[in-house]
Amino acid sequence: xxxxVTTPPQRTPAQRLLRLARxxxxxxxxxxxxxLIALAxxxxxxxxxxxxxxxxxxxxxxDRSADYLxxxxxxxxxxWARILFGLRVSLLIGLISTALAMIIGSALxxxxxxxxxxxxxxxxxIMDMLLAFPTLITGLFIVAVLGANFWNIVLAITVTxxxxxxxxARAPTIxxxxxxxxxxxxxxxxxxxxxxxxxxxxxxxxxxxxLASLWAAYAIRIEAYLSFIGLGIAPPTPTLGTMIREGFExxxxxxxxxxxxGFAVLLVVLSLNLIGDGLRDAIDPKLRD
Amino acid sequence: xxxxxxxTVEDLSISxxxxxxxxxxxxxxxxxxxxxxxxxLVGESGCGKSxxxxxxxxxxxxxxRLGGRIGFDGKDILTMPEAELQxxxxxxxxxxxxxxxxxxxxxxxxxxxxxEPLVLHKGMGWAEAKREARHLLDLVRIPDADRRLRxxxxxxxxxxxxxxxxxxGLACRPEILIADEPTTALDVTIQAQVLALLDEIRRExxxxxxxxxxxxxxxxxxxxxxxxxxxxxxxxxxxxxxLFDKPSHPYTQALLRTVPRADAAFDLHPIEGxxxxxxxxxxxxxxxxxxxxxxxxxxxPPNLSSGPHAVRCWARRDVA
Numbered sequence: 001x002x003x004x005v006t007t008p009p010q011r012t013p014a015q016r017l018l019r020l021a022r023x024x025x026x027x028x029x030x031x032x033x034x035x036l037i038a039l040a041x042x043x044x045x046x047x048x049x050x051x052x053x054x055x056x057x058x059x060x061x062x063d064r065s066a067d068y069l070x071x072x073x074x075x076x077x078x079x080w081a082r083i084l085f086g087l088r089v090s091l092l093i094g095l096i097s098t099a100l101a102m103i104i105g106s107a108l109x110x111x112x113x114x115x116x117x118x119x120x121x122x123x124x125x126i127m128d129m130l131l132a133f134p135t136l137i138t139g140l141f142i143v144a145v146l147g148a149n150f151w152n153i154v155l156a157i158t159v160t161x162x163x164x165x166x167x168x169a170r171a172p173t174i175x176x177x178x179x180x181x182x183x184x185x186x187x188x189x190x191x192x193x194x195x196x197x198x199x200x201x202x203x204x205x206x207x208x209x210x211l212a213s214l215w216a217a218y219a220i221r222i223e224a225y226l227s228f229i230g231l232g233i234a235p236p237t238p239t240l241g242t243m244i245r246e247g248f249e250x251x252x253x254x255x256x257x258x259x260x261x262g263f264a265v266l267l268v269v270l271s272l273n274l275i276g277d278g279l280r281d282a283i284d285p286k287l288r289d
Numbered sequence: 290x291x292x293x294x295x296x297t298v299e300d301l302s303i304s305x306x307x308x309x310x311x312x313x314x315x316x317x318x319x320x321x322x323x324x325x326x327x328x329x330l331v332g333e334s335g336c337g338k339s340x341x342x343x344x345x346x347x348x349x350x351x352x353x354r355l356g357g358r359i360g361f362d363g364k365d366i367l368t369m370p371e372a373e374l375q376x377x378x379x380x381x382x383x384x385x386x387x388x389x390x391x392x393x394x395x396x397x398x399x400x401x402x403x404x405e406p407l408v409l410h411k412g413m414g415w416a417e418a419k420r421e422a423r424h425l426l427d428l429v430r431i432p433d434a435d436r437r438l439r440x441x442x443x444x445x446x447x448x449x450x451x452x453x454x455x456x457x458g459l460a461c462r463p464e465i466l467i468a469d470e471p472t473t474a475l476d477v478t479i480q481a482q483v484l485a486l487l488d489e490i491r492r493e494x495x496x497x498x499x500x501x502x503x504x505x506x507x508x509x510x511x512x513x514x515x516x517x518x519x520x521x522x523x524x525x526x527x528x529x530x531x532l533f534d535k536p537s538h539p540y541t542q543a544l545l546r547t548v549p550r551a552d553a554a555f556d557l558h559p560i561e562g563x564x565x566x567x568x569x570x571x572x573x574x575x576x577x578x579x580x581x582x583x584x585x586x587x588x589x590p591p592n593l594s595s596g597p598h599a600v601r602c603w604a605r606r607d608v609a
Contacts, residue, residue, distance in 0.1 A: 180391040187348055187386075188379030188406050188457070198405070202396040 027278020034271035037264075041087035050078035052085040053236050063256075070260045073246060079257060083264050086238035091268070093150065093239075094220035097157035101219075102212045104158070105165025106204060110196050112166065113173030124170065127163035135160050139222055143231045150233060153226060157219045168211050169204050176200050213276035217269040224265050240265050294321035295464055295497055296345070300357040303340055303349065305567075311354060312567045315341050316521040316575075319357075319593070322465060327491060327498045329508045329529070331544070332518035335564050341518070342467050342501045346378050380410040383458035387470040389450035393442040399426075399453050400438030406460045425456040429486060448479035452486070459490065466491075469501045484511055505548045509533060517541050520564055520575040527598040537600045539580045574603065 040047060056076035064071050069080040112123040130138060142156035176182060177200070185195045220240075226232045227241025228248075235242060240261045247257030303315040315337040322328055330338040343349050345359060347366055359366040361382070366374070378384075386392045393402060403425055404418035413421065419438065426434035429452040442450055451471060458466055468487065472480035488511050491498050502508060508515055512529040517538065525538040536542045546558040562579040565571055571578055577587040586603040593601040 180386050180388050181394045183348070184384070184386055184392045184454070184457075185394075186378070187346060187384040189375040189377065189410065190379070190405075191375055194409075199394050199397075203394070205396075 024278040024281065026274050027281075030271045030274025030278065033267065034275060037087065037268055037271060038091065040084055041091055044081070044084035044088060048078065048081035048084050050081040052077060052081040052238050071254075071256055073243070073257045079243075079260055082238040082243055083240070083261055086240045086243055086261060087264060087268070089150075089233060089237060089239045090220055090223055090241070090265075093153055093157065093223045094216055094268075097154045098161070098212055098216040098219045100154065100158045101160075101162040101215070102165050102208055105162040106169040106201070106208050108162075109166035109169030110173045110200055110204065113170040114177050114192065114196050114200065116174075120170075123166065127166045130159065130163045135218075136222065136225055139226060140229075140231060143226060148226075148231050148234060153223060153232065156226070157222050160222060161215045161219060164215060165208060165211060168207055172204050172207065173200055176203055210276055210279045213272055213279055217272035217276070220265065220268055220272075292324055295324050295361070296322040297360040298322075298341075298345070298357070299360065301341065301344060301359065302356040303337070303344055304354040304356075306352060306354075307568060310568070313570070314521055314567055315344070317357070318518070318521075318523045320516050320523065320526060322497050322499060323514075324464075324497055325491070325495050326513040327488070327500055327511050329512040329515045330499065330501045330518060331503065331505065331508055331515055333503060333564055335520075335567075336518045337521040338501050338503075338518050339469055342384070342469050342499060345465075345467060345499070346382055346384060347374055348378075348384075376410070379406045379463070380461045381463050382465045382467065383461070383463040384467040384469065385451070385454045385458045385471050387473050389447050389454055389471075389474060392454055393450055395442055397441075398438065399440055399442065399445070403438075403453065403457050403460055406457065410461045421460070422456070425460055426453075428459065428490065429453070429456045431456075447475055448483065451475060451479075451483055455483075455487065455490070459494070462494065463496060465497045465499065467499045467501070470503070471500075472502075472504075472507065480507070481510075487511065505545065517544070520570065521567075522575055522601060523593060524576065524601045525599065526593075531598055535598075537598070538576075538602050539582050539604070540576045543579075574601075 056072070058076065060072060060076040069078075070083065071079050073079055073082070108123050108127070112120040133141075138160045139153075139156040142159060143152055146152040146155070182195060182199060185199050190199070223232065223239065224241030224244065227239050228245045230245065232241050233239050235246075243261035244258045244265075247254070247259075247261070251258055297319075298321070299319050301315060301318045302313055304311040304313045306312075318337075318341060320328070330341060332338045340349060340353075344353075344355060345366070347355070347359075347369070349355070355367050357367070361377070364373075366377075369377075393399075400419055400422050403422035404413075404415060407413045407418040407421055408415060411418075422438060423434045426437055431437055431449060431452055437445070437449075442453075445453065451474075454471075466487075471487070472483050475483060484507060487498060487500075490496075498511075500507070500511065508529065514526065515529050515532045516526040517524050517532075517540065519540045525532070525536070525541045527535075527537075532541065533545070536545050540560075543558070543560045547560065549557060560579060565575060565578065573588040573590050574580070574583070575590075577583040580587070582604050584604070591601050591603045593599050
């Protein structure tokens with residue numbers, strides 16, 4: 001028998017993606033779902049014929065109809081249009097604050113882990129302090145003090161979830177800095193900043209991204225919480241949380257005014273969690289082939 | 290011909306704090322690195338050869354206390370500000386490490402890692418640096434360079450990775466290349482290839498190599514000059530040929546008797562005992578407790594004799 005040696009075929013990025021999708025059915029569902037939701041939010045003006053702010057008192061609390069796909073709220077505003085536009089605000093707040101928390105939190109965690117000593121103690125004790133508050137309380141505190149507007153809510157959510165990123169980035173950094181390639185990088189005359197940014201950060205990225213996809217879902221939920229208790233974006237701008245709260249006043253006679261935006265939150269959070277689970281499996285070496 | 294040395298190490302001592310006491314790991318070592326030569330630092334594990342090599346670029350952790358002087362280009366490496374050191378590391382002095390499997394960053398491509406020092410130290414653009422990286426892979430005899438540049442370290446074998454490390458080290462055309470046991474982790478056949486490559490490159494590029502090793506076979510192949518270390522002391526230094534012909538220090542002689550040879554029916558003689566612990570160094574000659582020729586004088590520390598063949602032993606004042 002002649003042994004033929006075949007080298008593994010070089011896959012194109014598209015093929016690799018397809019392979020990953022086949023092995024990770026649930027997260028593919030999540031990815032498609034999230035893609036559709038994001039697309040719907042972006043294309044909101046095209047998908048709805050009503051102005052999300054236009055009140056029509058004659059059609060208040062109406063049931064689903066051909067004209068009002070998901071009915072109307074207490075001011076006669078189209079729920080479908082408000083969900084689409086509300087998604088825009090909710091997704092933006094959730095994704096921006098998660099991205100900020102990921103960047104700042106990982107940078108702090110890498111710095112703490114790499115430097116060690118008092119820098120480590122200082123950064124991580126501050127992170128512990130932030131973690132000691134129940135997550136919602138930190139957010140509440142910041143918004144209550146600074147006032148509720150888009151950027152303050154982003155700030156509140158960022159500060160709330162930032163410590164989780166710092167912790168997750170710090171642990172592998174401590175292990176990585178003992179590896180020879182970091183020593184080799186120092187021997188090549190690279191500065192500490194360069195070593196952290198170019199050589200350690202990409203090694204930590206996998207774990208941080210998984211965390212980001214899971215906490216993005218949480219960030220969107222915090223936005224909904226804050227809006228629900230009246231500390232969100234000021235009306236009439238629709239966000240999912242605000243809509244749930246406004247509908248809540250009429251929950252007994254017209255429950256769907258709250259339920260539809262609640263369902264939208266559910267879909268967003270579910271899709272992000274599915275993506276996160278899939279990513280976690282993908283970077284877990286024990287599950288790799 | 291008397292060339293001026295590239296680097297002069299004078300009375301280098303390195304101490305670490307262990308349980309509230311400063312312990313000397315390297316004890317007043319002096320040697321020169323001449324242009325265009327291969328200097329081998331030889332010794333058992335724990336004799337201080339690796340930390341001596343690290344200190345040539347001041348790469349030791351901040352907890353180490355360094356004494357003496359390392360002269361390079363009219364300046365002292367040991368007192369230089371960190372920012373200035375970063376312009377020397379990788380650009381004028383480069384280092385390759387023992388473990389090729391872990392010395393490359395797993396998430397960056399080979400091409401990126403070879404190009405990075407060029408971009409940083411030589412101010413090249415990435416495109417130009419990548420072209421130069423291709424030449425460097427040719428230089429270290431890696432075939433199919435274009436494909437290799439795009440690969441990640443895990444896709445390369447150990448020997449291949451060590452060649453990549455050498456390419457990174459050579460990228461900025463350093464004057465000195467420090468190689469800390471570069472072949473220890475490799476198969477014997479690959480070892481020979483890597484050593485031959487280093488030797489060839491040294492001839493082509495005219496750089497000096499400081500090779501740290503415990504393998505006397507390696508020394509015999511490539512060294513121009515040899516410095517033997519024992520327990521933090523430099524015990525003997527000589528041109529390579531002379532060291533193998535006329536080893537003088539009892540430790541060097543004993544070390545040579547531990548190497549199997551093909552040209553003689555030869556019994557191997559292990560050196561009795563162990564290297565003394567850094568926390569309880571003997572007074573006087575540090576090799577005395579294991580030395581067959583120790584006598585009364587050995588209870589005080591001997592000095593290194595002068596000359597090209599220098600020995601640190603009371604019984605060998607006459608050589609050189």
